[in-house]
Amino acid sequence: MPHNIAILGASGYTGAELVRLIATHPTFRIKALSGDRKAGQPMSSVYPHLRHMDLPDLVRIEDIDFAGIDLAFCALPHATSQAVIAKLPSDLKVVDLSADFRLRDAKAYAAWYGKPHSAPSLQKESVYGLTEFYRDQIKSARLVAGTGCNAATGQFALRPLIEAGVIDFDDIIMDLKAASSGAGRSLKEHLLSSEMSENVKAYSVGGTHRHLGEFDQEFSAIAGHDIRVQLTPHLIPATRGIVMTCYLKGDPEIAFQTLSKAYVNEPFIQVLPMGEMPQMKDVRASNFCHIGVAGDRIAGRVTVIATLDNLTKGSSGQAIQNANLMLGEDETTGLMAAPVYP
Known part of the structure; x- marks a missing residue:
């Protein structure tokens, strides 16, 4: 119909x-x-x-x-x-x-x-x-x-881990790389080609990015108490796409199994094999989100990276x-x- x-x-x-x-x-x-x-x-x-x-x-x-x-x-x-x-x-x-x-x-x-x-x-x-x-x-x-596109990327990476309680809620660091189309189509000086080309620029540093309001709302509701994450966003010389890198305290294998189980039946969320990292180009212009998990040489630390197309x-x-x-x-x-x- x-x-x-x-x-x-x-x-x-x-x-x-x-x-x-x-x-x-x-x-x-x-x-x-x-x-x-x-x-x-x-x-x-x-x-x-x-x-x-x-x-x-x-x-x-x-x-x-x-x-x-x-x-x-x-x-x-x-x-x-x-x-x-x-x-x-x-x-x-x-x-x-x-x-x-x-x-x-x-x-x-x-x-x-x-x-x-x-x-x-x-x-x-x-x-x-x-x-x-x-x-x-x-x-x-x-x-x-x-x-928010950035908020969605971070939540796909972290919601199952927060819900399962397998990471340290007091030590969540998020590093965001975002393409220019997320800022819309209106003319902005800092988005001119000559400003963007060969450049990476941090913005909204120190907890001022508005999508933090969504993280505060959603993560705190899951945990049952306030959770505040540290987020540093960067504008990169790309047209579309987001990469969110999350630095966490927890067991890498448990984090991987938790995410894999959470998304096993989700058609658009794909958890990659342990240690394989996603890249923006693999989800370009699609409704898919790819998530990768890796351990660190420092015991008890885990890196989770999620990528999706911000416009899709x-x-x-x-x-x-x-x-x-x-x-x-x-x-x-x-x-x-x-x-x-x-």
Whole structure:
């Protein structure tokens, strides 16, 4: 049975990625695309790589008729989604790709994002969109909050280990390498080619990265008490992809067995053989996450590395995985394409 889909914010990277993925989805039909700054333009003029698709032109959100729309993906900037979603029909299913509904606590949202939440009732209603761990809640949800791409990568590496209690919760160090598309499509000086090329730059050092709010929320809920991780993110000269390296205290073999058991039936999470390390290129443009585990010459230390594509598994692919569940489809539908290589 076909499902009619609207994509709000289709002119951004995650919006375009949604369109690309839905192109091969057997039951999703794109009925409306919004892009306020590009309103009136065909999608092919904004993204020529989508020229082969028969797509509606971009319009303003207020010009969309939501009658007959089964689900809307909201790929709008942070702090914009909450106001837009509050005005959508109350029976419309929504998957939000922004940060607006990821944090359940209004005070935590205000602390991390610098302003009060404008739709606190929706914030309480939303379900966190890490599909592998919130599958049952997502199936019956009206509003799903997509995870941060960096937060998803780190959680895939660590959630099973925290739940099993096999690592030292007080000594978790995370080193993030992130490609430039995670910062969006708007013009930013530090993302110019001449600034990025041949350069690696740390940012949000000292515990200021906003995705730490998601780690605080999720890891603390699993453990039953506060967990605070140390995270240092780096911007690397790549277009898409994330590598998260986690330095932990624990037994490497136990960590490996714990992760392997946790993900044995998960179609998109693959734990590599012990000692084999993942690389970004192996998951490029796919909905897969690869995880590697290795011991260290120092006894009692373990390194866990996870990698995924920030635009796919970290955002738009995970959003479609959630939408599949919300609309009664198998969650893998339209998402099993192999990564692009080289």
